[in-house]
Amino acid sequence: MLRTLDLTGVDGAYRTLLPRGSFDVEAAVAVVHPIVADVADRGAEALLEYSEKFDHVVPPSLRVGAADLRKAADELDPQLREAFLESIRRRREVAGALELDPDPGPAILADGASVGLRNIPVERVGLYVPGGLAPLASSVIMNVVPAQVAGVTSIAVASPPQREFGGLPHPSILAVCALLGVEEVYAVGGAQAIAMFAHGVEGLCDPVSLITGPGNIYVVAAKRLVRGLVGIDSEAGPTEIAVVADDTADPAFVAADLISQAEHDPMAASVLITDSTALTEKVVAEVERQVVGQLHEERIRTALTGRQSAVVLVRDLDQAVAVADAYAAEHLEIQTADARAVAARIRNAGAIFVGGYSPVSLGDYSAGSTHVLPTAGCACHSSGLSVRSFMRTVHVIDYSQAGLMDLADGIERFAQAENLPGHAAAVTVRRPR
Known part of the structure; x- marks a missing residue:
């Protein structure tokens, strides 16, 4: 199912040779431009029309009521509730321990000359949570927790209305909002949600200063369109995984991890980088075995056979590291004999998962790390969403x-x-x- 790209005889210039899907944001900008302008002009009336057109349901209220949030939390399966709370706890602990920069003391440059530094949280943020192919309740945690740790005082969440839930966003998304204490939640999806956040809608939603969260190409296009009016976290493309593995890796583990990202989206990228032809054969066979009967089998097969996915064959681990850095994966797994040593050599990745027991799924939910990460090779210059994303650094000059x-x-x-x-x-x- 996975094609093989042989780079064993290539030295350098890997970036242009590696598999990458097409993601034409400019074409999508032309589509969303009239939507964004219409929401800016007509506000709630336009939001309701686009809900009916794109989500095939008109929400009973664009802003989700407090009773609906409480109801979603109260009706959660108890074990799922514990899973949500543990994910929240670990993300908050990592955010507080590793990502929150304390205000350092001022630099004293001479008598009567100092420059200090203050980290000031953004006042108001709009967080977008996808609800199309998968209702990403985990994205609520990944966006809200670092914003709260940063000290953002006004947090609004938007997620598409779902016809099967009476025009409300998915119950899991509402439940996590309730568990996090987020009370401003909107049943608005797509480009129109981004427009609502950026321009505000009179009587419904005040404009924000920063918009974060993943979405489809039209969400990305809308974020590009309003960038400058507001800040954005990134222009996230389809999800991607790269696995650097040698002949010590478990083929079943590698195959399962490639499949796990492929089930996100037909455009998702799954790339195996290895110097072992024996492992390649075993992984390809495992992928075929494991994919049969999967809930999203058709979606997975489309992603794994697409131009964005491949097995990349390299000479040795040195070349594997160079290829991985050139690819700059959103998620990079290291499944080699000395995984920690190999991981320490990587410069470009959104997040690095070390060893056979640190799968991307762990980071997606409960590792404590962020899962809102740079895609499409942007990990060579950009970072994942963290507490710092919600803060501004201000110099204080005192002479x-x-x-x-x-x-x-x-x-x-x-x-x-x-x-x-x-x-x-x-x-x-x-x-x-």
Whole structure:
């Protein structure tokens, strides 16, 4: 099912050779532009029309009521409730311990000259949670928890209305919102949800400063369209996994992990990077065996046979590391004899999963790490969603007259050299008279 791409005789320039699906955001921008403009112009009336058109249901209320949130939490299966709460606990603990930068003391540069740094949370954020092919309750946790740890005081969540649930978002999504104490929840999906967050809808939803969360290509296009009016986390494409494995890896583990990402989306990418032809044969056979009878078998087969998925054959682990860095996977698993040592050599990945017992599914739900990660090779320059994503860094400059005068001559010369005499004058006027 998986094609094989042989790179054993290639040195360098891997990025252009590696499998990658097409994701034409610009084409989608043309589709969503009138939607975003319409929501900005007509507000709730437009939202209701697009709900009927795209979600095939008109919500009883665009904002989900507190009673519906409580009901969803109260009706949760007790064991599922415990799973949600443990995921929340671990994500909050990791966010607080590793991602929350305390305000450092100021840098004292000279007498009367200091520069401090403050980390200030964004005031209001809009968090989008997909509800199409899979109702991603886990994405509620991955977006809300770091925002709360950062200290964001106003959090709004939007997720598509579901016809089978009377126009409300999926009950699991509502239940997790309730468990997290999020009370502002909207039954709005797609590009129109992004437009609602960015422009606000009078009498319904105030505009936000930052929009985060994954979505389909139209959600991504809408985020691109409103970027600048608001901040966005990223333009996330279809999910992807790369597995670096040698002949010590368990073929059943590798196959299951490739399948796990393929079931997300027909455009999902599953890539195995290995120097072992024997492992390749076993994994391909395992994939075929495991995929039969899967709930989403057709979707999985489409993803695994697509241009974005492949087995990449390399000479050795050194080349495997170089290929993995060139691919810059959203999720990168290392299943080798010395997985920790190999993982330590990786520079480009959204998240690294070390060893045979750290599958991507662990990170998707309960590892404590984030699962909102850069895709499409963007892990070479971007990071996953974290507490820092919801904070702004502000320098605080505090100089006395003496501290400024120590630098006055240099600043005036600098300003004159840039042909900005007004800048120089703003210093000169402060000289002792």
